[in-house]
Amino acid sequence: MPELELFVAPNTCARVATIALEEIGVPFETTLIRTAANQQNSPEFLKINPKGKVPALLIDGAPLTENVAILSWLAATYPEAHLLPETDDQLAALKQTADLAFWAGTVHPVVTRIAMPMKMIPDAAQSFEIVRPKGVEDMNKIMKMIDTRLQDGPWWYGETWSIVDGYLYWVWGRITGVGYDGTAFPNVQKHFELSNARPAMQRAMAREEVNIDVLKSENLYMPPR
Known part of the structure; x- marks a missing residue:
């Protein structure tokens, strides 16, 4: 079993890799x-x-970066x-990679604007x-598409949870932590509620809360605004 160390920061997309590791259930350090x-x-970190970004995953001391690759x-x-x-079809597997790339390359930059x-x-x-109002405008278009997709099931792939849902x-x-109004997207809201009930999500968020407490004790925590 490889030794895993994940470099994280609260509120960042490193949360996604943390969720993945909690879902797997193997020992890992953050x-x-x-x-x-x-x-x-x-x-030290640039090595x-x-x-200069999180997440970064050390696998037996060897670094792997970018969420698409890590996940x-x-x-x-x-x-x-x-x-x-699970799939043995190459095209289906590439579509899964495309889904991860959609979140990392298309959605994430809009998150940053908001x-x-x-x-x-x-x-x-x-x-x-x-910048923020334009980001909200673009995110509304994205969330409309996602809300429509979630009509076919509670998760991105229907009845089956995946790390895309993470x-x-x-x-x-x-x-939503900085005030985005999501009331027009009830399926996404339901998705978030179902996700909160998953034990792996709760464990991942508990790890994040520990780090937030550390940052607060050092006067280094920057709350969302």
């Missing part, structure tokens, strides 16, 4: 990166991930956890007046 102290750009590796290495639907608009332009006031769980929690 290491907190203090973004408010710019630890993601420290020489692990030169991109794909976990799904292939621990098939008994059913992180993704949750951290100040990253887009230097003027903080303008970022909330200009991605949606993070996205929804992140944007």
Whole structure:
């Protein structure tokens, strides 16, 4: 069994990989990166991930970065956890990769515009007046599509939970945590409620709360706003 160490920061998409590992049920460690102290750009962390981002997963000391790669590796290495639907069809497998890439490459940047608009332009006031509203507009289009898809079942793949649902769980929690109005998307709201009831989700969130408490004790916690 490989030794696994996941580098995380609260409220980031590292939550998705944490959920995946909790669903698998293997031992793993999480290491907190203090973004408010710019630890993601420290020489020590840049040796692990030169991109200066979480998540990063050490597998027996060897780093793997990017959620699409991390989640794909976990799904292939621990098939008994059913992180993704089983298939022997190459096209079906590539469609699953496309689903993960959709969340990482299409949805995540819109999350950033809503949750951290100040990253887009230097003027903080303008970022909330200009960037966030455009992000909300784009996210409404995305969520309309997702809400329609969830009519066929409670999860992304119908009756079967997958780590893609873990991605949606993070996205929804992140944007509603800063005031995004999701009342027009009842199927997504139901999805979030069902996700909250999963023991693996609860364990993942408990790990995150521990790290939040650490950051608060060090005056380094930046709450969503």
